[in-house]
Amino acid sequence: GTAPGSMSDSVEKQLAEASKGYLSKEEYKRKREEIEAQEALEKVRKAIPAVSVPVGGEGGGKKKKSGKKDRQPGSALSFGDELDGEAEPSPRVQPKKMGKCQDVDVSFLKKNEREAQEAAHKQEQAVRDFLELQQKAKQEPITLKYTFRSEATQRELPNGVHQGSITLPKGTTGEEVATAVRLDVEHLGEKFKLLEVAGKKEEPRLMLIVGASGMAIGSFIIPSAIALVEVASMRWSEGNSLFDDFKAGIIVTERRWYEQMRHTFPYSQWAVLDVHKSYSQKEFIANRNSGTGVDPFYRNGNIGKQRTGR
Missing domain, CATH: 3.10.20.90 (Phosphatidylinositol 3-kinase Catalytic Subunit; Chain A, domain 1)
Known part of the structure; x- marks a missing residue:
């Protein structure tokens, strides 16, 4: 599992680099949201095994040779050449695993973004209130x-x-x-x-x-x-x-x-x-x-x- 706060550290590093040149608060917040969402989705993708799908159900030797060359090394799951043209899918391929990607609950992204925005707003308001009171006190x-x-x-x-x-x-x-x-x-x-x-x-x-x-x-x-x-x-x-x-x-x-x-x-x-x-x-x-x-x-x-x- 990922240690708590590790995603936040990564986001901060990316944000520090990406936010150079951003002048407005809105641009800064929008960029932070994009980076957080992108990082979360990357974690979802890494959690699901990659599956390489063969191009074409039939084919001669050339297609088989091409299929071998195009396969990505180190894929979590792969199809052998002997499966080309078979009507039955490989028993090693689990359709449910592909389905999990669609079932992943990413609602926490919006929730985290909303909570971060609310916390930032409260902090900003507290600073404004303090400065306003201080200015009034200085004029007395x-x-x-x-x-x-x-x-x-x-x-x-x-x-x-x-x-x-x-x-x-x-x-x-x-x-x-x-x-x-x-x-x-x-x-x-x-x-x-x-x-x-x-x-x-x-x-x-x-x-x-x-x-x-x-x-x-x-x-x-x-x-x-x-x-x-x-x-x-x-x-x-x-x-x-x-x-x-x-x-x-x-x-x-x-x-x-x-x-x-x-x-x-x-x-x-x-x-x-x-x-x-x-x-x-x-x-x-x-x-x-x-x-x-x-x-x-x-x-x-x-x-x-x-x-x-x-």
């Missing part, structure tokens, strides 16, 4: 309370930081959020505006940090290309929301300032968010209460020490 506005930290705020402001709020679509990326906050800070005055060189504004590298579990001083450094809607969907390993709709607020700082201050509080409490990692809220809170944040370097008793080589 969200108001974020922010804290901006930089060399200028440290030098010019009593608390060393500037706090404000900004409303953005949830589809905004981490880099875009940081840039919008930096521009919002410029209303504080000339000392907070970006420098211009040859008529072009300086573009400092910015960082977005989001607080978790009420940690307003910041917890995770957000990768620049990740959208707010994706960050908001992340969860603790215990199951609850990781960032709780940004209720702990966000922080924006310049990377060069962070590199200077990363060994001091609160910068030492921040760790880069790994979107593929599962974080434990219980462990996070324990580290927060001990003042070691989520960074393994400082968690190992290195508070006050400056990391090197990074």
